[in-house]
Amino acid sequence: MGAVLEPGERAMTGHSNGGAGVPTVRVDHLRKLYPVGGAFLRAPKSFIHAVDDVSFEVADGESLGLVGESGCGKTTTAKMIVKLIEPTSGSIQVRGGDGEAVDLSTLDGRGTKRFRRSAQMIYQDPYESLNPRRTVLDTIAEPLVVQGLGSFAEREEHVMAIMAQVGLTPVRNYLLRFPHELSGGQRQRVAIARALVLEPNIVVADEPTSMLDVSVRSNIMQLMLDMKERLRATYVYITHDVAVARYMCDRIAVMYLGKIVEMGPTEEVLRDPAHPYTRALISAVPVPDPAYERPRVEIKGGIARPIDPPKRCRFFDRCPLASKACEDNDHPPLTARGSDRLVACYNA
């Protein structure tokens, strides 16, 4: 590798020198509101609180899982981290490939382009995320072209190297294929190769295996783990499936209606979930064992949209532990539980 990237570039990342203890991603009081209603020249009446006061850090080389159901704000959070959408308020600091922490809100066009070299996103649907008219070679080479890296021959060489790494082999057989000539798993490999061709040190993956078939899923999970090792990258991994998170993530943050309700080391949270929502979520995931007798966790109703949420716990309506405190007070803050866990609940 490194035919295209200048030598020494990766050496500046915190993996190898300095910056110990400085997180690679640091999110502070992040908020994203979407207006609903309103009209031309008329202010919107309400807001969807898609992400509401979310803070976390991801350490260098760590994999943090954002876990929750649709509408919980996990994808919105992810897109803000790679600056695909702008937050309403709050800040995101990211330590890029040069080892410098930057506040994403300060980046101009050129800064954003440079930032993309160190932070890339992998999407859920490999059928939607690839341009059907581009060959595998063109697709994977595109980020190199955009960044103006290498000659055509150097780029091709680099693309072939990354294709071999993601298992698109024999490389010559795939180089000039179009997406429709590939299976779902192969498409996702192309998407991963494209995201990793710049050797980013931050990878945000939005459910990259949820659209894939069973056996292909474990292949892609293994590939994502191998590539993380190889690039010594930091992952933000989004999933609705806690079983997948168990294999992919060192820590998880469970989100509900725009809030993180629980955060901690994956294995500990799965073994002993504290928040009633986390408990429900974990008990609802089917276990591949017909003899398994699961603990029943009953929660009421369905997920609502967080439009102008009232000042109380977001989970109040559905919570089996709900008490007067949960209704009278604002949404509970994340408070420490033990040395490395956080829970937002008055009664857990």
Added chain:
Amino acid sequence: MTDPVLQVEGLSVEYATEKGRVHAVTDLAMTLEEGEAIGLVGESGCGKTTVALALMRILADNGQIVNGKVLLDGVDLLQLSEEEMAKRRWSGISMVFQAAMNSLNPVQRVVDQIVEAIEQHEEVARSDAVERARELFDVVGLDGALLRRYPHEYSGGMRQRAVIAMALACSPRVIIADEPTTALDVLVQDRILDQLKEIQSRRRMAMIYISHDVGVIARVSTSVGVMYAGRMVETGPAHAIFKRPIHPYTEALLASVPSARGPRRPLRVLGGDPPDLIDLPPGCPFAARCSRVQERCRTEIPPVVRSESQWALCWNPVNAP
């Protein structure tokens, strides 16, 4: 032992395509007793949905049942005229599809769609049919007030429930559910699975549940059929299949699935792809990916190895049957 509700023998289905004949299902056998729920599991393209469509006789125009019998209470559905078959759809055998939105008419209120389905099969007064629709909504956990609404006013989970209610409307003997919860969130899925399971066992219906999600199969099935490249490669009671699979494919499939519970064991990665269904290999279809492959696996179709209740097609089983 009572007579089986559904008995499938030697079922083979092919699709005519520009590239040649696709052998989607080959020589498939399956038996379902009253109250039994068989989970059909396998990778996409293994033929599990084609089996369902063939049983319902609603294959696409280029699909053809080239061989086999489908006995519903002893009557071969494949020998019936189209009119006779139409009478048995919904009442004898009904199906819940993966995309609920596509099985509901968007410009008709849901109550009218259910009532219509009932009226096509039975001589009932409209008011009785509406009453039954209301009961069905209650059974699947939907508010009766929703009956008079249109499908687009429903959430995804509600639609899927409405489609299940519709499939139950004529009290079928067999219900086929084709990945009815894959598009739903886990908590919604959880509740629908509970309800479906409850209704199925209370009504003693036979159920065929199709999914690639091994966890869901474990939840709902009393028995399991594992399909690979159009063949049923292993079948037996759910607890036996999960605990002691005979076929190497079953073992690999189960080992590739992450679990949120129990010890965190390493995931098995099953490499390679299923064979081309137009040009199937002469021997075992799994031979090219199998870790236990022997020479004859590549040239000869494997024999059935069986215990009392479990069988597999294999030359070199993982576990003795």
